[in-house]
Amino acid sequence: MKRRNPIDWPALLMVLPFVLILITLVVVPVAIAIGNSFTNMKFIGMPAEFAGFRQYRRVLTDPLFWNSLGRSGQWILGNALLQTIVAFLFALLLSRRAKNLGLQLAVLLPWIIPTVAVAVIGTWLTNSSYGLLPYVTNLLGIANESWNAFGSADRAMGSLIILNSWHWFPFFFVVILGALTTVPDELYEAAAIDGANAWHKFSRITLPLISRILGIVGLVGTLWSFNIYDTIFLVTQGGPANATFTAPMYVYETAFNAFNMAKSSAASVILMVFMMLFAVFFYNVAVRKAYHAR
Amino acid sequence: MLQRIVPTLLATLLIGAAVAQTQITVWHMEQPPQRVERFEAIAEAFNEANPQYEVEMDVRDWNNVYQNLAVAAASGNQPDIMFAIPDFALTVRELGIAQPVTDLVNDLDAQHDFIDAATDAYFDDGEHWAVPLYGMEQVLWYRKDKFREAGIENPPETYSELLEAAQKLTGDGQYGIAVPAGRNLASDQVIYSIMLTSGAGSMFDAQCNPTFDTPETVRALQLYSDLLAVSPPDATSFSWGEPQALFNAGTTAMAIEKGQYLTPWEEESGRPAEDLGMARIPVADEGGQEGTIYYSNGAMVFADDPAKQEAAHAFLSYVLEPDVYGEFLGAEPGLFFPVTQSGLESETLWENPIVAQYRDYVEEMIAYSEYGALFGFTGGYVCDEITAVSSQNLLAQVVQQMATGGLSAEEAAAWGQARMEEAVADFRSN
Numbered sequence: 001m002k003r004r005n006p007i008d009w010p011a012l013l014m015v016l017p018f019v020l021i022l023i024t025l026v027v028v029p030v031a032i033a034i035g036n037s038f039t040n041m042k043f044i045g046m047p048a049e050f051a052g053f054r055q056y057r058r059v060l061t062d063p064l065f066w067n068s069l070g071r072s073g074q075w076i077l078g079n080a081l082l083q084t085i086v087a088f089l090f091a092l093l094l095s096r097r098a099k100n101l102g103l104q105l106a107v108l109l110p111w112i113i114p115t116v117a118v119a120v121i122g123t124w125l126t127n128s129s130y131g132l133l134p135y136v137t138n139l140l141g142i143a144n145e146s147w148n149a150f151g152s153a154d155r156a157m158g159s160l161i162i163l164n165s166w167h168w169f170p171f172f173f174v175v176i177l178g179a180l181t182t183v184p185d186e187l188y189e190a191a192a193i194d195g196a197n198a199w200h201k202f203s204r205i206t207l208p209l210i211s212r213i214l215g216i217v218g219l220v221g222t223l224w225s226f227n228i229y230d231t232i233f234l235v236t237q238g239g240p241a242n243a244t245f246t247a248p249m250y251v252y253e254t255a256f257n258a259f260n261m262a263k264s265s266a267a268s269v270i271l272m273v274f275m276m277l278f279a280v281f282f283y284n285v286a287v288r289k290a291y292h293a294r
Numbered sequence: 295m296l297q298r299i300v301p302t303l304l305a306t307l308l309i310g311a312a313v314a315q316t317q318i319t320v321w322h323m324e325q326p327p328q329r330v331e332r333f334e335a336i337a338e339a340f341n342e343a344n345p346q347y348e349v350e351m352d353v354r355d356w357n358n359v360y361q362n363l364a365v366a367a368a369s370g371n372q373p374d375i376m377f378a379i380p381d382f383a384l385t386v387r388e389l390g391i392a393q394p395v396t397d398l399v400n401d402l403d404a405q406h407d408f409i410d411a412a413t414d415a416y417f418d419d420g421e422h423w424a425v426p427l428y429g430m431e432q433v434l435w436y437r438k439d440k441f442r443e444a445g446i447e448n449p450p451e452t453y454s455e456l457l458e459a460a461q462k463l464t465g466d467g468q469y470g471i472a473v474p475a476g477r478n479l480a481s482d483q484v485i486y487s488i489m490l491t492s493g494a495g496s497m498f499d500a501q502c503n504p505t506f507d508t509p510e511t512v513r514a515l516q517l518y519s520d521l522l523a524v525s526p527p528d529a530t531s532f533s534w535g536e537p538q539a540l541f542n543a544g545t546t547a548m549a550i551e552k553g554q555y556l557t558p559w560e561e562e563s564g565r566p567a568e569d570l571g572m573a574r575i576p577v578a579d580e581g582g583q584e585g586t587i588y589y590s591n592g593a594m595v596f597a598d599d600p601a602k603q604e605a606a607h608a609f610l611s612y613v614l615e616p617d618v619y620g621e622f623l624g625a626e627p628g629l630f631f632p633v634t635q636s637g638l639e640s641e642t643l644w645e646n647p648i649v650a651q652y653r654d655y656v657e658e659m660i661a662y663s664e665y666g667a668l669f670g671f672t673g674g675y676v677c678d679e680i681t682a683v684s685s686q687n688l689l690a691q692v693v694q695q696m697a698t699g700g701l702s703a704e705e706a707a708a709w710g711q712a713r714m715e716e717a718v719a720d721f722r723s724n
Contacts, residue, residue, distance in 0.1 A: 043364045043389060058720070128527040129545060151530040153698040239477045240530040241691070241699030256361050257685050258720070259385060 030272070037265035044261055055266035065267060067242070068250040069274075071157065072226055075246050078161035079168075079225040080218060086165065087172035092202075095180040104177070111170035119234035122163040126150060150236050153243040160244055164231050168224075172217055179213035180206065215286040222282070223275060247271055316605040317348045318374035318597060321363075323356045324625065328557075332625035340612050347605040356479070360385065367391050367596075374597035375606050379589050380415035381670055381684045383424050391596045394421035398595075398607050406614050406634035411663070412590035413633075415671045424592030425610045428623060428630035431588040431666050432487045433659060435555045436571040437563075440468070440547035449573035453491075453517050456548075456576040460524040463547040470524040471548040472537035474690075475697040480533040481690035483587050484550050486669050489514040490585025491577040495667045497714075502677035504718055507711035513578055515703035519696045530697050550575060553628030553659060556652050572655045574662055588666020590633050616640040624649070628656055631663060682721035688713055 037055050041048035059065050090107050094100065110118070126149035128134050137143040149159035187205050196204070229248040232238065238245035238253065245253075251271070255264035322333060330353050337349040352373065354362055360382075366372045367389050378386060386392060399413060399422040412426035434456075436449050444463050450456035460470025474481045489495055494510035522529055526540060537549045542562035549555070559570045575586055593610055597603045613622050614634060620642025623630040627648035632638045638660065643649060649656050669689070670680025683689070692710035695701040701709060 044368050046364075046389065058723075123531070129540065148527045148530070151528050151698065153700070236531070237477050239691075239694055240475070240697060241694040243698070253686070256358075257687075258682065258717070259360075259388075259685060260720070263720075 033265045033268050036262055037269050039262045041262040041265075042259050046261075048262065051262065055262045056270065058263055059267045059270060064242075064245075065247075065250055068245050068247045069271075071243075071245060072247040074157055075161065075228075075244075076222050076225050078158070079165055080221055082161060082165040083169040083172050083221060084214070084217070087169045087176050090169075090173050091176040091180055092206075095177055107173055108170045110167050113167065115167070115230045116234060118163065118167045119231060122159075122235055123150065126159065151240060153241045156236055156240060156243045160232060160235060163235065164225075164228065167231070168221075172221060175213060175217050176210065179210040183209050215282075218286060219279060219282050223279065226275060315346060315348045316601045317350065318602050318605045318609065319350050319352055320375040320377075320593075320609070321352050321354050321359070321373040322377040323354050323359055324377070325353055325355065326626070329625040332622070336613060336618065336622050337609075339618070340609055344608060344612070347608060349605070349609050364389065372596045374602050375593050375595055375609070377427065377591055378424055378594050379591055380668055381680050383416060383592065383594055384418070384670075384676070384678055385681045385685065386594060387418075387423060391598075392423055393595045393598060393603065394423060395425055395595050395607075396422045398422075398610065399425055402611060402614055402634075406616075406636040409590075409633050409635075409663075411588065411666060412592075415590060415668060415676075416592050418676045424594045425614075426590040426592045426633040427610075427613065429588060429590045429633050429663060429666075430552050430629060430631065431586045431659060431663050432483060432550055432552050432575065433586065433662065434548060434550055434573045434575050435541065436548045436573065437541065437544070437565075437569060438571045439565060439569045440544070441571065444547075449571055450576045451573075452576050452579045452582065453513075454579050457517065457520050457524075460521060460548060464524040467545070469526050469540070469546045471521050471550075472525050472532065472540050472546040473518060473521045473529060473550065474532035474534070474537060475522060475525075475529045475693045476531050476533050477687050477690045477694060478533045479684075479687065479690075481693050482669075482684065482687055485514070485518055485689050485693050487550060487575050487585065487587045488518055490587065490665075490667055491575050491582050492517075493578065493581060493583050495585060495669075496672045497669050497683070498673075498677045498679065500673065500675065502675075502679045502718070504679075504683070504711060504714035506714050507707040510578075510581075511710075512703045512707045515692065515696060515706050517578075518693060519703055519706075522693075522697050530694060553631075553656075554626060556628035556655065557626065557648050567651055570652075572658065574658075584662075584665040586662060586666055587668060588663050589668045589671075591630075617642050619643070620646070628652060628659070631656075631660055679718045679721055682717040683714055686717060688717060 036048070038050060038052065039048035040051040040054070094104055094107065113121070125131050126133050128148045128151070131148075133149070134143065134147055137147070147155075150156050183206060187209075188201055191201050191205060227248060229246075229252060232244050232246060232249060233252070236244045238249040247267075251264050251267050254260050254267060320337070324330065324333065330351075333351050333353075337351045341348050363372060363376065363386065372391050376386070383392075399408070402408070402425065403413070408426060409429070412429055413422060416422055416424040416426065434449065440463055441447075441449075441459075444459075446459050446462060450459045456471075463470035473484055486495070489511060492510045492514035494508055494514050497504060497506050499505050526532075526546065528536065534551070534554075537546065537551060538555060538558075539562075540546045541549045541555070542558065544563065555570070559565070560567055563569070574584065577583060577585070595603065595606045595610075597606050612618055614637070616636045617640065619632065619634070619637045620640035623632060623637070623640075623643050624646040627646045632640065632643065637643065644653070669684065670677045688710060691713065692706050695709050696703065696706045699706075
């Protein structure tokens with residue numbers, strides 16, 4: 001007869017506070033959102049009736065929802081590419097100069113600036129009446145009339161991606177820099193003896209050895225970027241002409257401007273499912289593959 | 295001994311109960327410091343004159359007041375009084391916390407004679423839902439110094455004159471006008487004023503279905519699109535503050551806005567009062583009509599406790615006493631207009647230094663309010679559906695579609711019609 005493992009009560013007791021916090025801050029709000037999504041609740045706290053899957057049907061047949069999801073795709077892709085590339089470049093440049101702490105700290109500066117300040121800096125720099133960028137581009141003859149980075153539907157998304165990437169790339173820089181320091185110097189020395197050039201060293205040694213970290217950075221960065229709402233709200237409020245109206249903006253607008261809490265909750269649940277599927281897929285394809293490739 | 299202590303204790307308790315204060319909280323969204331200070335002063339004066347009550351003013355942000363209120367109401371901590379505008383009041387009523395104030399409005403009407411337009415917007419389902427406190431409306435502001443430099447003698451009266459003047463005043467880093475195109479209430483209001491002067495003020499039919507896409511709307515949108523071409527490129531992010539700042543700085547020569555332009559004019563522009571011009575909003579060349587957005591800000595009562603209701607009614611009655619009312623309106627002279635006949639005759643109103651300095655303008659604005667209207671409240675009926683349109687700033691979104699979405703006026707009108715139909719259907723089907 002197989003003996004059952006005894007319950008480790010002290011261990012359970014030690015994790016209990018964390019479990020309670022998790023239940024209070026994650027499980028309960030998610031459960032409330034799921035519950036609300038099956039009602040016709042208009043505002044928080046208002047009495048509501050059971051409405052079945054009506055809100056889900058409304059969200060899934062709303063072109064604005066799909067458009068906002070498409071813009072979230074642009075947002076994620078733009079941020080992931082730009083932040084990773086810039087962070088990688090800075091990490092490669094500064095990894096060999098570990099003693100130059102000042103430079104590394106300088107790269108970290110945008111990260112410690114509050115989002116509100118980043119939004120103000122961005123809008124001031126690009127204001128067509130008194131902004132530095134339009135002034136300089138006019139002075140240099142690059143642009144012959146006033147322009148506003150966030151005021152045009154064609155430019156707003158790109159400008160926001162640049163602003164947001166500037167704010168957050170130092171985080172990825174730190175992670176990648178840390179990963180680079182784990183690559184043993186002996187490997188580079190051996191490769192040099194074998195006549196490998198810089199590209200070979202990068203593509204055959206550096207990249208494979210840090211690819212797992214890059215995969216995790218990609219996953220975290222994607223989920224993080226997807227949920228960014230504050231920068232967009234502070235700079236463009238989803239405009240102009242809905243050009244930066246991403247999925248989180250849709251959720252907020254539906255709840256607090258269109259006053260439809262139930263529909264907003266349904267959209268939140270759908271997005272949560274999307275992101276969970278994406279995370280599982282990404283982890284299995286990118287992260288585990290990179291892990292096994294080591 | 296005991297025989298002496300017990301009556302003394304009882305007497306103390308009775309006296310204590312008799313003088314116990316009833317505390318009420320008032321939320322308002324007038325954030326500029328001078329308005330906050332003036333409202334605080336009015337509340338303090340009331341508290342001193344009525345020691346049985348204590349009114350506390352609490353300033354909130356228009357951008358998130360609804361979320362604040364919804365959360366407060368859910369926990370039973372809503373304010374006892376809250377300032378509101380008509381379409382917002384409709385939304386707030388859905389929370390189920392608003393108390394009708396019909397008897398109070400009728401009493402105050404008998405004493406002070408409300409302007410009909412001020413009370414009508416809050417009358418629905420046979421009840422009054424707010425006590426009107428002050429009116430607001432838009433006019434055309436123009437810089438006389440810029441007009442002189444450009445050789446323009448008179449303010450524009452028609453669309454073509456407005457556009458011609460704006461184009462003439464544009465150049466060398468200066469823009470003829472600053473019209474907002476941000477997704478906000480400021481843009482909603484300016485485009486609506488222009489729609490009114492084009493004869494497109496009624497956005498709903500008698501069944502409250504959207505009737506936005508009309509030739510009159512297209513004409514108004516075309517003018518707005520043309521004015522955006524002579525506005526600063528940042529117009530798509532403009533709200534209330536930016537056009538005024540640019541106007542005072544001399545970067546723009548005209549703006550369509552409410553009376554808040556009076557107070558800071560001399561200090562911020564460095565120009566004398568005589569250089570600030572004010573005129574009625576130009577009307578369409580053919581078939582146009584006088585019009586401007588006008589709405590009364592009212593006080594909704596949420597207190598359901600009889601003692602708090604009594605305190606709320608006492609405070610609102612106090613505010614509308616002519617002498618107090620004049621001081622109250624002085625929180626932003628030129629922007630806050632009286633909504634009662636007795637308020638119009640208030641000495642303290644006309645003694646206000648800014649009102650006295652620009653008396654002609656203030657009188658003209660009061661006369662102009664005769665042509666005022668508000669979206670969703672025209673035609674003698676109230677359409678609850680306006681909340682679905684105004685809460686999402688759909689008028690501002692239409693403007694943005696022209697400003698940067700590449701749509702023509704005709705296409706923007708059709709786009710707006712479709713979006714309004716969707717919003718109304720969504721509102722009704724919830």
